[in-house]
Amino acid sequence: MTDDLPSPALLPSGLADLLPPEAAREAALVEGMLSVFATHGYERVKPPLLEFEDSLLAGSGAAVADQTFRLMDPDSHRMMGVRSDTTPQVARIAATRLADVPRPLRLSYSGQVLRMRGSQLAPERQIAQAGIELIGVDCPEADAEVALLGVAALAAVGVTDPSLDITLPRMAPVLLDAAGVDGDLRRRLARALDRKDAAAVRELAAIAGPPAIGLTALLTAAGPADRALAALREAELPADARAIADNAASIVAAIRARAPGLRITLDPVEFRGLQYHVGVAFTLYGPGATGELARGGRYRSGEEPATGMTMYPDAVRRAAPVAPTAPRVFIPLGADEAAAAGLRAQGFITVAALSAADTPQRLRCGHILRGTAAAPIEESV
Amino acid sequence: MTDDLPSPALLPSGLADLLPPEAAREAALVEGMLSVFATHGYERVKPPLLEFEDSLLAGSGAAVADQTFRLMDPDSHRMMGVRSDTTPQVARIAATRLADVPRPLRLSYSGQVLRMRGSQLAPERQIAQAGIELIGVDCPEADAEVALLGVAALAAVGVTDPSLDITLPRMAPVLLDAAGVDGDLRRRLARALDRKDAAAVRELAAIAGPPAIGLTALLTAAGPADRALAALREAELPADARAIADNAASIVAAIRARAPGLRITLDPVEFRGLQYHVGVAFTLYGPGATGELARGGRYRSGEEPATGMTMYPDAVRRAAPVAPTAPRVFIPLGADEAAAAGLRAQGFITVAALSAADTPQRLRCGHILRGTAAAPIEESV
Missing domain, CATH: 3.40.50 (Rossmann fold)
Incomplete structure (x- = not known):
């Protein structure tokens, strides 16, 4: 009929109607991806849209607290929040109602999340999510499984030849810690890393001294995973940074063993993204300029190690081929x-x-x- | 794993986690029902969870205004509401973005709605909906189509032998209007009808005089459609009540023509239910004590005549047979x-x-x- 342009006169910013045929396409893509997860043993849960804010914003939920709409519960007179991310809810379910199910626990979900504010780059305030969480296991094979399932979910809906971007969100903080960099210098270095401003990083890292000096080499090593891993191997790293690098190498090896042709990039000192990631973080991009199709990585699910992947059905829909509709x-x-x-x-x-x-x-x-x-x-x- | 009992210590009243395998079952049931709608030409739309309250609560949305959570939009500083029903949103889409699509317009949707308060009988405050709207046409065949599509959707997910309960929400008000009954007497009569208290209806209708006296006969005529339609044919009805009765008879005939074996009941003076229904209202029940599986009926979609049906996936899931899961x-x-x-x-x-x-x-x-x-x-x- 028409496309899914927002209707600025009718709807609040960042909220849109999905019209025919796009709403049906999105639903089919979501179920297609969830079906891939199901055949790999991921069992679906459906948490409610609303929870008490003290449970919703506990643990990894704290990272999205400032993006969460609050509502007063007229029944209990306690504050509730509308979920702005599903992972913290799945963590709650795993830690409480599924506490007795043996680990590793494989769960999947799909649904809508709401955010209080959009950004210039991502104006949407209602975001569809469809994802998996692998809870209670901390090994490279687990991270490889969720990364490869993200790739398989995309393939199932016709998005082939994606690229997997791996970042190590703890690497830069660990190096700055090891160098004893704090205060204003740390903020400036973090900002320079964030902007990928190699000249500023070099200048500031020189002030900070070793091992921060290694940041420049790691920044410029970002790119194809093999090259980045080689730069990490050659870098002089303190023990905990070395452990992060070795873990990344093991994960890439586990992925390569099962998907030799997958394009993998690695950015060792990038640390944007969901703030609760503790090990590797993943982003899946489609071929061409499709933007981020999925994000994931390792985090803490309550007291347990966990890794997961969230697909963004809106973005997947834009990247996926359009199937012919029935006459x-x-x-x-x-x-x-x-x-x-x-x-x-x-x-x-x-x-x-x-x-x-x-x-x-x-x-x-x-x-x-x-x-x-x-x-x-x-x-x- | 476990069932879908609410966790009172964890979640606000009326909000629950759906756990494995129930969450997957619900999703499969929803897609199964939407697929039936799609093959009959109903095209899916997906309105957002939030809208400005002046658009959300316009028209038929006014009926659910007191059940709608309100939120301040930090961007526009206008009040928004979380949808408590999907039909008013579909009406908005039909009247604006799809205004130029020829009528009749067949649309479908699925999603979650939130209500501020549960009741003792229906404590849920988050309710899944999956439905259809047939907009821009006012004829018995249209009402028959949506009623039969509700039946077909249930059959597709294994719920066979449902019964279709038809009510005429305008009949009692029209008869009370015709008798000039108002004030306290009208309130007492309405309450007696609502309680199905035949003795009180008889007593109060005698005071009100004809044609309110006919209410007693119509109240006791409730039951199998053929018997109720016979009682309506024999009743002395003012012209606008006669039109309501004739319309009901035409709709039943149109349904019978395509589904001769369907169990249909008709309650001519029942008028509970969604407050925006203007013609017939439908309720689908499963066999046994499964409760209401769907509701629908005729309403005004903005300026247009419309009829629709909303399936309740939670209830359908409880009524549907459990498919064996893959090993x-x-x-x-x-x-x-x-x-x-x-x-x-x-x-x-x-x-x-x-x-x-x-x-x-x-x-x-x-x-x-x-x-x-x-x-x-x-x-x-």
Whole structure:
């Protein structure tokens, strides 16, 4: 009918109607991705849209507290929050109602989240999420599984040849800690790293001294994973930074073992992204300029180690090929209902005339029921 | 794992987690029902969870205004509401963004709604909805189509032999208007009708005089549609009540023509239900004590006539048969990934060991990968 442009006059900023055929496409993409997760043992949970804010914003939820809409519960008179991320809710479910289920626990979910404010780059305030959490296990194979499941979910909906971007959100803080960099210098270095301003990083790291000096080399090593891993191997790193680097190398190796052709990039000192990631963080990009299709990585699920991946169905929908829709067949007034049912069983969409005013043209039908078959309108007139 | 009991210590009243396997069942039921709607030409829309309250509560939305959570929009500083029903949003979309699409317009949707307060009988404050709206047409065939699509959607997910309960929400008000009953007497009569207290209705209607006296006969005529329609035919009705009765008879006839075996009841003077219904109202019940599975009926969509049906996936899930779940196959560490993929293609769920600590028992697997086949665990030990 029309596209999914927002209606600024009608809806609050960052909130949009999804119209035909895009709403159906999104739903099909979500179920297609969830189906991949299900066949790998990920079981679906559905937390509510609202929770008490003290449970919603506990643990990893604290990272999104300032983006959470608050509501007073007229029943308990306690404050509730509308979820702005699903992972903290899954963590709550894992820690409470599924506490007795043996680990590792594989869970999946899909649903909407709301954020109080959009940004210039990401104006959306309602975001669809569809994801997995792998809880209670801390090993490279676990991170590799969720990264590869993100890739498999994209493939299932026709998005092939994605690239996996790995970052190590703890690497830069650990190096700055090791160098004893704090206060204003730390803030300036963090900002320079964030902007990928190599000249500023070099200058500030020189002031900070070793091992911060290594930051420049790591910053410029960002790129194809093999090159970045080589730079990490050659770098002089304190023990905890070395552990982060070795872990990244093991994860890349575990992924490569199962997906040798996957394009992997590694940015060792990037540390943007969801603030609760503790090990590797993942971003999946589609081919071309499709933007981020999924994000994930390692985090703490309550007291447990965990790793997960969140697909963004809005972005996946824009990146995915459009499947042809079934032809619409006009069913004249008083036609045989069994014949219409037969066409539906063959994959046609049947649209019934309800009055003499209904015509194939008005009902946007390219076919019409003739006998028990769907005849193209061109041939029938 | 466990069932979907609410966790009173954790979540606000009326809000619950749906756990495995129920969350997956609900999602499958919703998509199964939406797929039936799609094959009949209903195109999916997805309005946002939040809107400005002046658009959300306009028209038919006014009926649910007191159940709507309000939020301040930090961007526009205008008040927003969280939808407590989807139909008013679909009406907005039809009247604005789809204004130029020829009528009748067939739209479908699925999603969550939130209500401020639960009741004793219906404590849920987050309710899943999946429905259809048929907009821009006012004829018995349209009402019959949506009623029968509700039945077809239930059949598609295994709920057979439902019963369709038809009410005429305007009949009692029209008769009370015709008798000139107002004030305290009208309130008492309405309450007596609501309680189905035939003795009180008889007594109060005698005071009100004709044509209110007919209310007693219509009250006791409630039951199988044929009997109720006969009582309506025999009743002395003013012209606008006669029109309501004739319309009901036409709708029942249109339904019977396509579903002769469907159990239909008709309660002519019942007028509970969604307050915005203007013609017939429908309720679908499953066999046995499954409660209401769907509600619908005729309403005004902005300036247009419309009829629709909302399925309640929570209730449908309780009424629907449980499909067997796919067997879980344990994939040992280092096993051939192609063999696991082969099992998934055959319909198995594969669960990969990530460390030596993972066993089939811990991962709740009844089968294990042996060569390229899934061997039952009993046989393999």
